[in-house]
Amino acid sequence: MKFLKKREDIVCFACICILLAFMPILLNYGVLSSSSIVLFLGKCIAFAIAAIGIDLIWGYTGILSLGHGLYFALGGYAMAMYLKLQSTGGKITDFMHTGGMTSLPLIWKPFLSLPAAMLLMILVPGGIAAIVGYFIFKNRVKGVYFSIISQALAWAAYSIFIALSPYTNGNVGITEIKSVFGGIKGPSNQRNMFLLFYASLLLMILIFAFCRFLAGRKFGKILVAIRDGENRAYFSGYQVSKYKTFVYVLSAILAAIGGAVFANFNGSITPSQMTISYSITMVIWVAIGGRGTIIGAVIGAFLVNLCEYSLSSGGLVEIWQYIIGAVFCITIIFFKGGITGLVSKYFPIILKKLSKQDNINKNIGKIERSRAYEHSNGS
């Protein structure tokens, strides 16, 4: 029991993973009627990976980035560029034709090979985050100012991607792509989809384990220390800006990986994933799930998106934005810890009550038994 107590989050995460792992099986046996739910859960896995990154920078280190959509989209684009070239057979795409190009542009060339594409998928967002982070954190820009800069960056990148439409296909984005395992739509491609789903699930487990490991070490404590008392952290001898840059880069890379997984399941990537509102949505997942606990980010990403999925298919499409906005405000004002915060606060109390009830029942049982014993002796 004590072993479990310190690892409740791992138990919870394991439950989520087992549930997810059963989904394709359920689909196979016809319990689930359509494959779209599995595809959707795949996207949720992508969101959860990105949310873990945001949790590291916001929940642990206390730096609110409102521009992580940028890194999410950069990862997504890197993946999509490779996949697009796979489907055109390395030839130039229609939108490049329209843009007046006759041969494949130089920046598309590395995306002909998967390893190069994957490397760039990590290096480009990581590199940008490193440069931006280095200067911002060295100059001790923090709080709201950092949030504004991160938004501005996302907005600038969005404008650039729209402007460079011969290279990026503007606001249409890169569409009609298959996954790394081939086509995933339709019953004939179900095997590919399952493969992609389990690969993504494994990736999420690895990332969760890695971040949980980091958070549990002294490193994680230093992040919390920076959040709670930056000055004290400086005067304890830590180079705070270095740590902040490191976490920022790490979270950017996680967002990029999330974006790449997303592109696989979504079959397209558009600049709308780069917008500020999309970035803020990611922050909302973490806030609702519970910041400062890795599991909270995962729970938030799944729960919010599942709610959106089931609600917005009905007549609630229009008001979904209002609902999520209201929930976000309520969470921030009344339950700072989000769902995990609520559970960790009230679960022990409920447990205590239950065990008390249990004790009372036991005692009643004892009394009754002893009475019965006396009774039988007496007679």
Place this chain on the structure above:
Amino acid sequence: MNTATVLEIKDISVSFDGFFALSDVKTSVRRNTVHFFIGPNGAGKTTLLDIICAKTKPTSGTVVFYPKNRKPMRLTGMKEHKIVNEGIGRKFQVPSVFVNLTVEENMILSLKGHKGIRDSIFKKPSDEERSHINHILKKVGLEKQMHTRAGILSHGEKQWLEIAMQLVQKPEIIMLDEPAAGMGKPETFKTGEILKEIKKSCTVIVIEHDMDFVKQCADTVTVLHEGRIIAEGGAGEVLADKTVQSVYLGRGEE
């Protein structure tokens, strides 16, 4: 240079937009003493500490640190985390412990060395370091609260924890900004006893207002007034000084 000197403040001046918070402050701190800086509000005491630990840059003047068995170094112009690693710790006016970490974790983060990212991921504190932490926590009387979250400690306990966090770095100098602020008499007395104990292994620089506290444990007292030093010497002698009484104690306190 006298080997007993551990810190020398040479002609320090600081101006904020033309207002001189400190002008030509010149003094030195002897090793293994408790050195008090006192003075009315706005005298520039906290600014002086800020300069020593490089939080504020002086307009002119230098601060030189004479470490034991090492070459002297100029502190003005160094980065604050470097100064900490050279052996000068600082406690702020408002207790600033890491409230969401336990007392033990607070101490582990304050240990000397291993401040890099790689070490913070792969290194665990050694047994020796753990016993050192235990030893220091016993000194300040917090050994029973090892696993308590620092946020729920009382005000006094937070102050002692912060002092302990300085001590665990084995510093040569520790600077305390009003360590007894907001404490009751018995707690203040205990803090004074702690200071007397720790000066055996390092030098203590203190800013304080409580005169009983000053008398209890000061070796040297420097009085600042409007950015200048107006008196310096032993506690009894300085507090008896007429000018000091008129600027600082002239409220019929003595």
